[in-house]
Amino acid sequence: MNFDFSEDQKLLQKTVRDYLEEHAPLASAREVLETDASYSPELWKGAAELGWLGATIPEEHGGAGFGHLELCLIAEEVGRALAPIPFSSSVYLFTEAILQAGSEAQRKAHLPLLAAGDRIGTFALAEKPGCPTEDSIQATLDGDKLTGAKLAVHDGQTANAAVVAARGPEGVSLVLVDLDGDGVSRQPLDSIDGSRPQASLTFDGAAAEVLGTAGEGWALAESLLDRAAVLLAFEQLGSAQRAFEITKDFTMGRYAFGRPVASFQAVKHRLADLWCSIELARSNAYYGAWALSGDEPELAVAAPGARISATDALELAAEEMVHLHGGVGFTWEYDCHLFYRRSKTLGLALGGAREWRDKLVRRLAAQA
Amino acid sequence: MDFNDTPEEAAFRAEAHAWLAANAELRGPDDPTSSALAEIESEEELQRAKDWQKKKADAGWACITWPKEYGGRGATPIQSVIWGQEEARFRTPPNVFGIGIGMCGPTILTHGTDEQKRRWIPRLVSGEEVWCQLFSEPSAGSDLAGLRTSAVQDGDEWVVNGQKIWTTGAQLCDWGILVTRHDANVAKHAGLTYFVVDMHSAGIEIRPIHQINDGEGFNEVFFSDVRIPDANRIGEVGDGWRVAITTLMNERASIGAGNAGGGDSIMDMIKLAQEVGAFEDSDVRQRIADFYVKRKGLEYTGYRTLTALSQGRTPGPEASMGKLVGAKLMQDMGSFGMDLAGLAGSLAPSAAPADGTFQSQFLGSPGLRIAGGTDEILRNIISERVLRLPPEVRLDKEVAFRDVPTGN
Numbered sequence: 021m022n023f024d025f026s027e028d029q030k031l032l033q034k035t036v037r038d039y040l041e042e043h044a045p046l047a048s049a050r051e052v053l054e055t056d057a058s059y060s061p062e063l064w065k066g067a068a069e070l071g072w073l074g075a076t077i078p079e080e081h082g083g084a085g086f087g088h089l090e091l092c093l094i095a096e097e098v099g100r101a102l103a104p105i106p107f108s109s110s111v112y113l114f115t116e117a118i119l120q121a122g123s124e125a126q127r128k129a130h131l132p133l134l135a136a137g138d139r140i141g142t143f144a145l146a147e148k149p150g151c152p153t154e155d156s157i158q159a160t161l162d163g164d165k166l167t168g169a170k171l172a173v174h175d176g177q178t179a180n181a182a183v184v185a186a187r188g189p190e191g192v193s194l195v196l197v198d199l200d201g202d203g204v205s206r207q208p209l210d211s212i213d214g215s216r217p218q219a220s221l222t223f224d225g226a227a228a229e230v231l232g233t234a235g236e237g238w239a240l241a242e243s244l245l246d247r248a249a250v251l252l253a254f255e256q257l258g259s260a261q262r263a264f265e266i267t268k269d270f271t272m273g274r275y276a277f278g279r280p281v282a283s284f285q286a287v288k289h290r291l292a293d294l295w296c297s298i299e300l301a302r303s304n305a306y307y308g309a310w311a312l313s314g315d316e317p318e319l320a321v322a323a324p325g326a327r328i329s330a331t332d333a334l335e336l337a338a339e340e341m342v343h344l345h346g347g348v349g350f351t352w353e354y355d356c357h358l359f360y361r362r363s364k365t366l367g368l369a370l371g372g373a374r375e376w377r378d379k380l381v382r383r384l385a386a387q388a
Numbered sequence: 389m390d391f392n393d394t395p396e397e398a399a400f401r402a403e404a405h406a407w408l409a410a411n412a413e414l415r416g417p418d419d420p421t422s423s424a425l426a427e428i429e430s431e432e433e434l435q436r437a438k439d440w441q442k443k444k445a446d447a448g449w450a451c452i453t454w455p456k457e458y459g460g461r462g463a464t465p466i467q468s469v470i471w472g473q474e475e476a477r478f479r480t481p482p483n484v485f486g487i488g489i490g491m492c493g494p495t496i497l498t499h500g501t502d503e504q505k506r507r508w509i510p511r512l513v514s515g516e517e518v519w520c521q522l523f524s525e526p527s528a529g530s531d532l533a534g535l536r537t538s539a540v541q542d543g544d545e546w547v548v549n550g551q552k553i554w555t556t557g558a559q560l561c562d563w564g565i566l567v568t569r570h571d572a573n574v575a576k577h578a579g580l581t582y583f584v585v586d587m588h589s590a591g592i593e594i595r596p597i598h599q600i601n602d603g604e605g606f607n608e609v610f611f612s613d614v615r616i617p618d619a620n621r622i623g624e625v626g627d628g629w630r631v632a633i634t635t636l637m638n639e640r641a642s643i644g645a646g647n648a649g650g651g652d653s654i655m656d657m658i659k660l661a662q663e664v665g666a667f668e669d670s671d672v673r674q675r676i677a678d679f680y681v682k683r684k685g686l687e688y689t690g691y692r693t694l695t696a697l698s699q700g701r702t703p704g705p706e707a708s709m710g711k712l713v714g715a716k717l718m719q720d721m722g723s724f725g726m727d728l729a730g731l732a733g734s735l736a737p738s739a740a741p742a743d744g745t746f747q748s749q750f751l752g753s754p755g756l757r758i759a760g761g762t763d764e765i766l767r768n769i770i771s772e773r774v775l776r777l778p779p780e781v782r783l784d785k786e787v788a789f790r791d792v793p794t795g796n
């Protein structure tokens with residue numbers, strides 16, 4: 021047993037951190053939030069050049085040919101920087117979908133473009149508010165034509181392609197759709213975190229190609245969500261750790277009653293509890309990383325475990341960050357709200373913690 | 389990153405399992421969940437525990453990480469975890485040696501002389517002698533360094549007077565680790581000296597204390613002119629605080645590790661929820677999921693610590709997290725497990741569903757949140773020692789102990 025990343029993997033993580041510290045200060049997330057931009061193209065280009073976008077793509081398809089453990093650490097750094105790029109949609113979901121279920125032709129068509137950053141992908145499941153279920157999928161697949169609408173899709177405005185859940189004669193399938201093609205319209209939506217924007221997608225006879233086996237889309241979607249959950253947990257962990265560090269430093273430097281506010285026990289104990297929550301999330305995420313990287317059967321419980329724990333930690337970190345900064349924490353000018361917004365956006369991105377808790381316990385019960 | 393056994397670890401696991409299979413019975417699916425709260429109060433239970441410990445020691449399976457020359461096996465921390473996992477699959481008597489093995493042994497191995505190690509460790513390993521921890525006093529718990537039991541040197545001996553309290557297992561023990569004040573004129577932490585005391589010495593009186601959970605696990609221990617040979621002193625005169633810290637760090641690590649063992653009670657809770665028809669209630673599943681991720685988070689944190697150890701790094705005060713999170717988790721699980729059973733939930737452990745696991749947790753866990761450093765003390769330790777936040781404002785540091793305010 022060895023429950024840690026290797027020295028080489030940690031070295032890679034350090035180069036990712038160094039790059040992001042230089043090229044993605046929090047000001048870059050703020051810029052996307054405050055302007056009409058939907059992501060930072062320069063940063064996206066950098067991520068492609070450094071091999072992050074193709075981390076799990078084999079070299080023969082233009083990828084860097086690392087593995088999922090490396091991708092977990094890259095994700096942690098992307099989270100730490102609150103990097104305003106469509107990383108989770110394109111890498112954890114779309115690229116994973118092609119890698120897991122794509123035919124040889126689909127792999128050839130998509131992977132090189134994805135690795136180079138020339139194609140951005142996303143994943144479109146929900147059609148109305150609430151947890152999507154297999155029954156809730158109403159978008160229809162008629163031969164190779166897709167008709168229907170998808171709600172609040174992350175990076176829906178930016179993406180060139182999407183994996184979409186749709187119902188055909190065989191049941192629910194996942195299909196690949198070119199979002200720049202005919203029969204697709206997009207509507208940007210205002211969201212609480214403009215640094216990770218969302219849009220609705222409408223399909224009117226758009227060309228669609230089945231991914232994997234027709235009629236087995238729901239099971240595939242579940243397994244893709246599990247895989248993405250582990251990766252997103254690392255992103256959440258990185259954001260939580262950064263929020264914690266900024267908050268700790270602030271409370272050490274801020275004086276009240278003649279002493280640093282970090283010297284008051286009420287504040288120390290909140291920071292101690294937050295630290296515990298982040299450590300628990302880290303441990304659960306590591307277990308998820310192990311299960312993901314080896315395709316272990318334990319992924320069925322490791323993924324929801326990582327996801328729930330990371331969501332709890334980041335939501336707590338962001339709340340405490342605003343609170344322990346006092347009045348400035350509630351200003352637009354300070355960065356606390358960037359974390360507060362992001363915490364909820366990431367917390368809901370693959371379905372909220374409530375859904376994952378339910379999934380986890382049902383799966384545990386099935387094992388009993 | 390690899391969660392599976394290496395070939396060497398798998399071989400070790402097979403060896404451990406084979407020995408256990410030849411010497412104990414496998415636990416069945418309906419065996420009650422083993423508990424970190426088990427207490428031994430009767431002589432025959434104690435004897436069974438001693439017999440099992442002796443059997444293990446004779447075969448080299450007791451205290452396996454300790455040096456061979458003192459009765460251990462010189463095994464690695466990972467091997468010790470593997471052994472623990474395998475032993476947990478078998479029916480074994482509750483462990484009375486937690487304090488001796490978890491705290492006293494490591495302290496003597498760290499600070500004792502060779503002679504002291506040879507004298508005490510092998511008989512601790514074999515279970516022939518049982519140990520207790522005589523630290524807390526009526527006016528010194530969280531503030532342990534405020535203790536007043538006095539030790540006065542008299543030739544080759546020390547004469548001890550005073551009172552200890554909350555001493556778990558004192559009535560069953562042969563030896564105790566004892567912190568005393570040898571000098572009240574110096575600053576609080578500088579006037580302490582650490583001893584090993586023979587619990588059968590003249591002048592020791594032990595009175596059991598009745599606990600919330602109806603047990604009598606802990607005791608008052610009175611010292612009247614008890615004589616302790618100077619050869620039983622651990623560390624230098626005045627070095628008691630430093631030695632005591634070693635004990636406390638080991639205590640938190642071992643209580644934390646013990647709690648993390650409550651894994652099966654999650655499955656017990658799922659089973660109970662199904663039996664009483666509550667499983668389809670989403671609220672129930674939400675709560676169970678929260679318990680599970682905390683439990684597993686603690687377990688995996690243990691594996692991270694272990695990996696750090698095996699790479700030659702020393703784990704630090706981080707171990708305090710295990711007890712802080714684990715004890716409250718046990719209390720929350722106990723309470724929720726009782727809720728599931730409705731009216732039958734408030735039956736005593738002996739009469740309640742699911743073998744009374746949740747009732748025992750409810751009644752026992754408040755003690756875990758206090759013993760070995762309360763939740764608040766652990767949060768102080770995490771915030772000051774791990775996070776390096778400023779220390780508490782102190783009114784007791786730069787004065788002689790006799791001048792520290794006491795509230796009396």
Ligand SMILES: Cc1cc2nc3c(=O)[nH]c(=O)nc-3n(C[C@H](O)[C@H](O)[C@H](O)COP(=O)(O)OP(=O)(O)OC[C@H]3O[C@@H](n4cnc5c(N)ncnc54)[C@H](O)[C@@H]3O)c2cc1C
Pocket residue numbers: 520521522523524526527528529530531553554555556557606754755756758759760761762763764765
């Ligand atoms: C089941 C059990 C077994 C035990 N076994 C042993 C044993 O074998 N040997 C032994 O020596 N002792 C043992 N103890 C004693 C235990 O270590 C003490 O009870 C514990 O350290 C608390 O001390 P106290 O009881 O004096 O409470 P106090 O220290 O008086 O605490 C009272 C309350 O004040 C809070 N408090 C105290 N100081 C602070 C602070 N600085 N900041 C914030 N809050 C604070 C505490 O958290 C607590 O809630 C045992 C206790 C229990 C419950």
